[in-house]
Amino acid sequence: MSFTIDFENRDQLDLPALVSKPLPWLKEKQRLAFEQFKSAKTPTRKIEHWKYNDMTFLKGQSFTQSKRANESVLTEVNGEFNQITFEDAIEIFIVDGHIVSDISALRSIEGLTITNFNQTSPAQQDIINSHADIELNSKNLLANLNEATLSDGLLIEVEPKKVIKQPIYIRHVTLSSENPAVSNQKIVVQLAPSAELTLVEHFESSLDDSEQLALQQTSIYLAANSRFTHYRLNLEAETARQVSQVKTTLDRDAQLNSFYLGLGSKLNRTDIETIHAGQNAECNITGIYLPANEQAIDYHTNIEHRVPHCNSNEVFRGIIADKASATFNGKIHIFQDAQKSDAQLNNKNLLLTNQAEVNTKPELEIYADDVSCAHGATVAQLDNKSVYYLQTRGIDKQKAKKMLSIAFVQELLNQIKHESVRDYLSHLLDNYMVKVAN
Amino acid sequence: MLKINNLHAKVEDKNILKGLSLEVKPGEVHAIMGPNGSGKSTLGYVLSGREGYEATDGTATLNDKDLFDMEADERAKSGLFLAFQYPVEIPGVSNMEFLKASVDAVREYQQKEPLDAVAFMKLAREKCQEVNLDQAFLKRGVNEGFSGGEKKRNEIMQMMLLEPEVCILDETDSGLDIDALQVVADGVNACRDPKRSFIIVTHYQRLLDYIVPDYVHVLSDGKIVKSGGKELALELEEKGYGWIDQL
Numbered sequence: 034m035s036f037t038i039d040f041e042n043r044d045q046l047d048l049p050a051l052v053s054k055p056l057p058w059l060k061e062k063q064r065l066a067f068e069q070f071k072s073a074k075t076p077t078r079k080i081e082h083w084k085y086n087d088m089t090f091l092k093g094q095s096f097t098q099s100k101r102a103n104e105s106v107l108t109e110v111n112g113e114f115n116q117i118t119f120e121d122a123i124e125i126f127i128v129d130g131h132i133v134s135d136i137s138a139l140r141s142i143e144g145l146t147i148t149n150f151n152q153t154s155p156a157q158q159d160i161i162n163s164h165a166d167i168e169l170n171s172k173n174l175l176a177n178l179n180e181a182t183l184s185d186g187l188l189i190e191v192e193p194k195k196v197i198k199q200p201i202y203i204r205h206v207t208l209s210s211e212n213p214a215v216s217n218q219k220i221v222v223q224l225a226p227s228a229e230l231t232l233v234e235h236f237e238s239s240l241d242d243s244e245q246l247a248l249q250q251t252s253i254y255l256a257a258n259s260r261f262t263h264y265r266l267n268l269e270a271e272t273a274r275q276v277s278q279v280k281t282t283l284d285r286d287a288q289l290n291s292f293y294l295g296l297g298s299k300l301n302r303t304d305i306e307t308i309h310a311g312q313n314a315e316c317n318i319t320g321i322y323l324p325a326n327e328q329a330i331d332y333h334t335n336i337e338h339r340v341p342h343c344n345s346n347e348v349f350r351g352i353i354a355d356k357a358s359a360t361f362n363g364k365i366h367i368f369q370d371a372q373k374s375d376a377q378l379n380n381k382n383l384l385l386t387n388q389a390e391v392n393t394k395p396e397l398e399i400y401a402d403d404v405s406c407a408h409g410a411t412v413a414q415l416d417n418k419s420v421y422y423l424q425t426r427g428i429d430k431q432k433a434k435k436m437l438s439i440a441f442v443q444e445l446l447n448q449i450k451h452e453s454v455r456d457y458l459s460h461l462l463d464n465y466m467v468k469v470a471n
Numbered sequence: 472m473l474k475i476n477n478l479h480a481k482v483e484d485k486n487i488l489k490g491l492s493l494e495v496k497p498g499e500v501h502a503i504m505g506p507n508g509s510g511k512s513t514l515g516y517v518l519s520g521r522e523g524y525e526a527t528d529g530t531a532t533l534n535d536k537d538l539f540d541m542e543a544d545e546r547a548k549s550g551l552f553l554a555f556q557y558p559v560e561i562p563g564v565s566n567m568e569f570l571k572a573s574v575d576a577v578r579e580y581q582q583k584e585p586l587d588a589v590a591f592m593k594l595a596r597e598k599c600q601e602v603n604l605d606q607a608f609l610k611r612g613v614n615e616g617f618s619g620g621e622k623k624r625n626e627i628m629q630m631m632l633l634e635p636e637v638c639i640l641d642e643t644d645s646g647l648d649i650d651a652l653q654v655v656a657d658g659v660n661a662c663r664d665p666k667r668s669f670i671i672v673t674h675y676q677r678l679l680d681y682i683v684p685d686y687v688h689v690l691s692d693g694k695i696v697k698s699g700g701k702e703l704a705l706e707l708e709e710k711g712y713g714w715i716d717q718l
């Protein structure tokens with residue numbers, strides 16, 4: 034069930050030998066993905082797609098696929114990691130890429146179906162196949178590697194007009210390993226017309242020095258008039274590495290509200306692809322990234338307006354401390370037919386030190402003429418005058434800096450609708466600030 | 472309580488204060504007047520500990536403690552308060568959160584019992600009323616979008632909450648209409664106490680009709696060039712600062 038990847042010599046790798054428990058119905062897509070993986074150039078800073086990422090760790094390193102832990106590992110996981118306290122969430126554990134929770138034993142909720150990839154019906158397999166977007170992955174060999182070697186995954190479906198009140202709370206946990214390990218995993222979400230769902234993805238990892246690489250993809254289809262709320266909370270330990278993608282396709286009148294948080298990880302890259310494919314669709318994407326020490330956190334977002342009358346609103350803010358770095362790449366692509374598109378994008382960054390670094394790269398590709406599009410990116414440091422003002426009122430410098438930094442991202446936190454998530458993150462932010470202010 | 476002796480200070484290699492001496496005793500009100508650029512605000516900044524405003528010679532003590540040995544926040548906690556000529560706006564930090572953090576810090580330093588949230592709210596509301604600011608201001612960002620007069624009243628409210636020993640008011644009267652001036656003056660007068668003293672920086676005699684000073688000083692080119700009683704303010708207004716140069 035495990036495989037070893039040697040990036041240097043990947044052209045000699047053989048797919049069937051890699052995946053010992055393949056998903057036969059996904060074979061063709063996997064073969065294509067694998068071909069692309071083999072022929073893609075090794076990521077270096079010379080390749081535009083990887084310009085800001087230090088991927089040198091791939092060189093000369095071979096990774097073995099993480100082993101499946103059995104359910105007993107959950108006791109350990111529950112002890113080690115703290116969780117968001119929901120009143121009524123459906124909790125699913127994914128450990129080292131493997132679905133460890135017993136899906137068949139989950140509470141059953143009318144209108145909601147959660148299925149393990151290897152338990153799917155032919156109709157469900159067609160859905161999963163439709164989400165295997167090799168084209169999308171073409172630039173990203175790690176996305177292709179993920180797709181090509183999948184043997185585990187989760188399909189989440191909501192039936193028409195069903196409003197699922199209980200959030201699905203997925204805890205992605207990476208445990209320490211002896212050898213350099215790669216984990217891979219995919220989640221497919223399919224909302225039928227007028228359905229509603231909230232998905233909370235919470236990423237955690239053990240703090241250690243093992244060489245790990247977590248690959249993950251979540252692919253979402255929102256049918257007409259459906260509503261989807263998505264949280265992606267990357268709260269791994271500082272030593273973690275993750276490369277992931279989130280792709281959402283919105284049909285007409287569909288609405289996406291998503292919130293991203295990046296904290297921790299020495300390398301954390303999320304590519305967010307959002308496609309407005311039906312008129313009057315709307316997305317609100319909010320994100321906060323807080324790299325400290327020598328961490329690197331990247332968000333690469335691409336919002337496509339393919340049809341007229343869609344709205345997109347994207348706001349990302351980052352605080353970069355110590356010698357950390359962040360990249361925010363915000364692309365808006367408005368197709369020729371997409372008249373009356375409204376696309377707003379705003380990115381603000383706060384550098385806490387002189388060594389902190391941010392690359393913010395707005396990209397506009399607009400082929401329609403009747404659109405409203407605003408795009409802004411700023412980089413600033415804490416305002417000395419504000420720090421001084423607070424000090425003259427008795428607040429010490431550290432606390433003053435903390436208050437000002439929190440204020441910078443608080444606005445975005447305040448918009449979080451789920452109180453339990455908001456409370457959890459406020460607390461986390463407090464701890465982060467204590468750490469950074471010292 | 473506040474003793475300034477032969478103070479020299481520079482900003483970005485430019486000497487601004489050039490041997491300023493002033494002693495303020497408990498309960499006294501001192502007015503400082505003087506032309507634009509003479510160093511009035513600089514004095515407030517140097518005393519309160521603003522970065523870049525460096526004392527190069529002389530001393531300043533508050534209750535015999537060397538001010539220049541303390542961080543800006545320690546000076547505030549020791550009882551020094553500066554009401555700014557131009558208060559900064561801090562969006563994202565609510566006025567309430569700010570005031571609470573400030574009062575908490577000062578009380579803790581002075582080893583007073585902390586105020587619980589309810590007691591603090593009550594106190595803050597009272598003070599708001601005293602300076603005629605709507606309570607909605609407590610929820611807004613610190614000075615965010617406040618009018619000039621609202622900012623000044625917010626400064627006075629902070630002074631009331633913190634109960635400092637030495638209050639420096641830097642042109643708190645500038646830009647106020649007559650009603651707001653009355654509110655600010657009432658606020659200051661309500662704070663007057665045999666143990667509390669004030670340094671009031673102003674260009675206008677008008678304010679001194681409401682807050683009657685014990686002494687008036689004229690600051691010119693970084694030094695106090697003339698001191699007198701409250702009648703000096705009247706004389707200055709009549710004759711203009713040009714008159715000073717001829718002294």
Ligand SMILES: Nc1ncnc2c1ncn2[C@@H]1O[C@H](COP(=O)(O)OP(=O)(O)OP(=O)(O)O)[C@@H](O)[C@H]1O
Nearest residue numbers: 482483485487505506507508509510511512513514
């Ligand atoms: N950061 C700075 N850099 C350079 N020069 C400065 C700086 N701050 C103040 N100064 C200069 O110091 C001098 C004194 O300024 P200050 O603000 O203390 O004057 P003031 O007496 O308060 O004037 P006003 O009546 O206009 O408020 C001025 O010449 C001013 O230009």
Ligand SMILES: [Mg+2]
Nearest residue numbers: 511512513556
């Ligand atoms: Mg001034």
